[in-house]
Amino acid sequence: MTDAKEHLDKIMQELRRGTITIGALSQLSEPQYGYSLVTMLSDKGIHVEPGTLYPLLRRLEKQGLLESKWDTNESRPRKYYLLSKTGKEVFDLLVTEWKSIAASLDQIIENKRGDENGDD
Amino acid sequence: MEMINRYIYAVTQKLPQSQREDIAIELRGLIEDMLEERAGQGNGKENDVEEVLLELGSPRSLADKYRGKKKYIIGPELFDTYILVVKIVLIVMSSLIGIGFIIQTILEPMSILDHFIDMIVSAVTELPQAFGWATFWFAIGELYGGTKQKDLIGKEWKPADLSPIPDEKRQIKRSESIVGIIFYTIIIVFLAFSNEYFGIWVFQDEFNGVVPFLNEQTYGSYLLFIFLIFGAGIIKECLKLVAGKWTYRLAAYTTIVNVISMAAILFMISGPDFWNPEFMNQLVEAGVVTAGSEAFDTITTIWNQSTFWILILFIVGLVWDPVDGFIKSRKK
Structure with missing residues (x-):
């Protein structure tokens, strides 16, 4: 059982890597700073470690999908991230891709269940 | 906080x-x-x-x-070869240092303590040096290899680009390169650190010393060339080890490396001060031959012509190597 758990952890890690990008992009039509994004995603059921999200935001900014601005008016300086024009386009495309993947996988999984039930 | x-x-x-x-x-x-x-x-x-x-x-x-990405001095692609080369060089050097100690002790058992200290000093100074140089050259290779990979990504890959599986004659045997590296390491260590034993060993009842081939006064300044010539040899064998088969590019590198070696050899060996100028006299003094005898004349002739023949031998070897490489690269 612990063996299965280990495998699951590894595969889930790989699986999450991509979905976190979609999750982060989805919330950034309004400017957000890193930790507010962590909380927002967490409230919506997507758990992401700050240690993963912060570097990811930087990478997306470097790739040009996000724009950033420092806000120094608050009690502590915060870096706000916002979707760029390219980022918006990419996000829309990603959503389409994701839906098609999810649909296909759903179908495959459901079919399999159906087969198994039929055998019983 | x-x-x-x-x-x-x-x-x-x-x-x-x-x-x-x-x-x-x-x-x-x-x-x-x-x-x-x-x-x-x-x-x-x-x-x-x-x-x-x-x-x-x-x-x-x-x-x-x-x-985001990991950085390497020596990346995973070169790492196996690097470890192999470092192992060979370190094992050969340590055994040579050990053997040197044994021989010196047999020849002069009285000063065993000095020899032992020599051995420790050699091990402490030379092994890290060898390790450092091997790492340095592989790091250079990694730098170069890194840029090469970037260039390759830029081009669109086609299945037609797949190179054919090399002909057996075109493949370079690992063992060949390994023997090469061992050979060059032995020569470097021997010439660089025990050149006083490179000569005619005189035994009369017991060991009486060596009549050296090389001029001990000027030898130090030639050491650089020794490292250059045989170090280039090791680099060449490493290139072969990484490539695994003969290609025009590898043959071209071999040519460059060998031209450098050849220039160094020519410069070194043709200098008047390289060989021991007192060689014949010392032979006579040591009692190996008597002046004026037939043997004396024969040895003098051989001694005087040796430069020429050694040169020919080196040149044949150094020319043959890349020529052989180019011939094998042509085979498809």
């Missing part, structure tokens, strides 16, 4: 200078946000800091995530 500072320092220390300040401010903000949230839930303060830092993970792994 001190622990937070330490954490941020540990992370940013592992990042490029240009990003350090920005990430440090962001990271501090994050940690404070996380602490604030926890404080809302009402916990002891010192404990909170530890929990937050644990959640962020070790500074090393966080820095890795920020960097």
Whole structure:
């Protein structure tokens, strides 16, 4: 059982890597700073470690999908991230891709269940 | 607070200078946000800091995530060959140092302690040097190989680009290169550190010393060339080991390396001070031959012509190597 758990952890890690990008992009039509994004995603059921999200935001900014601005008016300086024009386009495309993947996988999984039930 | 500072320092220390300040401010903000949230839930303060830092993970792994890609001096592609070469060089050198100690002790058993100290000193100074040089050249190779890979990604790959499986004659046997590296290492160590034993060994009842082939006064200045010639040989064998088969490019590299070796040899061997100028006299003094005898004349002739023949031998070897490479590269 612990063996299965280990495998699951590894595969889930790989699986999450991509979905976190979609999750982060989805919330950034309004400017957000890193930790507010962590909380927002967490409230919506997507758990992401700050240690993963912060570097990811930087990478997306470097790739040009996000724009950033420092806000120094608050009690502590915060870096706000916002979707760029390219980022918006990419996000829309990603959503389409994701839906098609999810649909296909759903179908495959459901079919399999159906087969198994039929055998019983 | 001190622990937070330490954490941020540990992370940013592992990042490029240009990003350090920005990430440090962001990271501090994050940690404070996380602490604030926890404080809302009402916990002891010192404990909170530890929990937050644990959640962020070790500074090393966080820095890795920020960097995105790992950096290597010697990457995974070259690593196996690198380890192989380092092993060969270190094993050969340590055995030579050991053998040197044994021979010296047999020849002069009285000063065994001196020989032992010599051995330790050699091991401590020469082994790290060899390790360092091997690492240095592989790091250069990695730098060069890295850019080459970047160029390749730019081009669109087609199945037609697949190179045919090399003909057996075109393949370079690993064992061949390994023997080569062992051979060059032995020569370097021998010539560089025990050149006084490179000569005619005189035994009369017991060991009476060596009549050296080389001129001991000028030898030190030639040492650089020795390293250049045989070091180039080791580099050449490493290139072969990495390539695994003969290609025009490899043959071209071999040519370049051998031309450099050849120039060094020509320069060194043709200089008047390279060989021991007193060789014949010392032979007579040591009682190996008597002046004026037939044997004396024969040895004098051989001695005087040896430069020429050694040169021919080297040139044949150094020319044959790349020629052979080009011929084998042509085979498809």
